[in-house]
Amino acid sequence: MSHSAVIEPFPIHTDQSVLDDLNARLQNTRWVDRETPEDWSQGIPLSYMQDIHATWLNEYDWRPTEAALNALGSFKTQINGLDIHFLHIRSPHENARPLILTHGWPGSILEFRKVIEPLTNPTEHGGSAEDAFHLVIPSIPGFGFSGKPTAPGWSVERIAEAWAELMRRLGYQRYLAQGGDWGSAISVALGRNDPDHCIGVHVNFVICLPPAEVMENPTPEEAAALMAFGEHNEWGTGYSKQQSTRPQTLGYGLVDSPIGQAAWIIEKFHAWADCDGHPENSFTRQELLDNVMMYWLTATGGSSARLYWESFNNIAPDAYEAPFGASLFAIEIIRPSRRWAESQYKNIKFWNEHQKGGHFAAMEQPHLFVEDLRRCSAVMWSA
Numbered sequence: 001m002s003h004s005a006v007i008e009p010f011p012i013h014t015d016q017s018v019l020d021d022l023n024a025r026l027q028n029t030r031w032v033d034r035e036t037p038e039d040w041s042q043g044i045p046l047s048y049m050q051d052i053h054a055t056w057l058n059e060y061d062w063r064p065t066e067a068a069l070n071a072l073g074s075f076k077t078q079i080n081g082l083d084i085h086f087l088h089i090r091s092p093h094e095n096a097r098p099l100i101l102t103h104g105w106p107g108s109i110l111e112f113r114k115v116i117e118p119l120t121n122p123t124e125h126g127g128s129a130e131d132a133f134h135l136v137i138p139s140i141p142g143f144g145f146s147g148k149p150t151a152p153g154w155s156v157e158r159i160a161e162a163w164a165e166l167m168r169r170l171g172y173q174r175y176l177a178q179g180g181d182w183g184s185a186i187s188v189a190l191g192r193n194d195p196d197h198c199i200g201v202h203v204n205f206v207i208c209l210p211p212a213e214v215m216e217n218p219t220p221e222e223a224a225a226l227m228a229f230g231e232h233n234e235w236g237t238g239y240s241k242q243q244s245t246r247p248q249t250l251g252y253g254l255v256d257s258p259i260g261q262a263a264w265i266i267e268k269f270h271a272w273a274d275c276d277g278h279p280e281n282s283f284t285r286q287e288l289l290d291n292v293m294m295y296w297l298t299a300t301g302g303s304s305a306r307l308y309w310e311s312f313n314n315i316a317p318d319a320y321e322a323p324f325g326a327s328l329f330a331i332e333i334i335r336p337s338r339r340w341a342e343s344q345y346k347n348i349k350f351w352n353e354h355q356k357g358g359h360f361a362a363m364e365q366p367h368l369f370v371e372d373l374r375r376c377s378a379v380m381w382s383a
Helices: 016-027 046-058 063-072 109-120 156-169 182-193 212-216 220-235 238-245 247-256 258-271 285-296 301-311 338-342 366-382
Strands: 007-009 074-079 082-089 097-102 133-138 175-179 198-203 324-328 348-353
Touching (some): 016 046, 016 258, 046 258, 046 285, 063 082, 074 156, 082 109, 082 156, 097 156, 097 182, 097 366, 109 285, 109 366, 156 301, 175 182, 175 366, 182 198, 182 301, 198 366, 212 220, 212 338, 238 247, 247 258, 247 301, 338 348, 348 366
Parallel strands (some): 097 175, 175 198, 324 348
Antiparallel strands (some): 074 082
16 A cells, blocks of 8 residues: 555455465364363363364355455555555445444454444334444454554554544544444544544443542442452453563464464453353354454454553543443443443433443344444434
């Protein structure tokens, strides 16, 4: 890509040699010994990873997913010296609202596959033409088919600046932003830094510290949320500590071993989803492997982890004054109350709490995700 503002089609095509290499590595997997307890408390069980391995080696086919992504509209453009890959799906409805959707880790642009059609073509999915969106779905730098930063500096703030430029290049002078996980932090930064064009932000992961009144006098629901978050901090943050301090060291194993990369990712789809103890209660094995392939084929196990090194301890806690909406799903890493969130987000236009679903909301509960986005955008767009 040149350093101009050119946007070019980017047909995704994986060389057969890359797939052959994957199969060879899978055939030569050297297995860790079995975990000692009869549960997931030491991580993803050996027997399940061997099931994943057998499917990946003998049954899985990447080509249909590759074709589906290309059919949606796959593009690249260079911003600040880095190639940015994105899907661009325009609604058939002329007055659709532009919306940029941002994934997180260990997800990818594939998180949004189930919601693309309902969002862009609502009249075929229980909505009206007024509910339609034009969608822009970029891969975060260092993830998927976007470029990998070669020098420090690609923080949440810089990614948000790139997203604002991307929307400008696409001709969207007024748009909404949505995200979960890192996509939440990026969307909030986008709303803060481009308020003349980004008119509102919706997230399904609310990042904020509990204020003093919550810590001193929590409601039963807030007390439960604080307890759950405390347990997560004690038992569930090893991945983030490693990725935020030594991503390069971790990257050697993730980029070299497909089973290592798959285990690193799929364990989180168990831990963070509303899956009743097993990830395949919420996701198909095909969906899990498709998402792993977004990391394996692009060798982004290390480069994606570097976002934690860049920004994990530097997400701005400042008050956020722009229009803000949130959907909270039942099984989430942190589930603050509205008064808790109001300590940081000063202009909440939409708030909804669900009794099912987890961290990967667009995959787990696409209908609820779509309905909330329609309702939230209607409030923000008309303001």
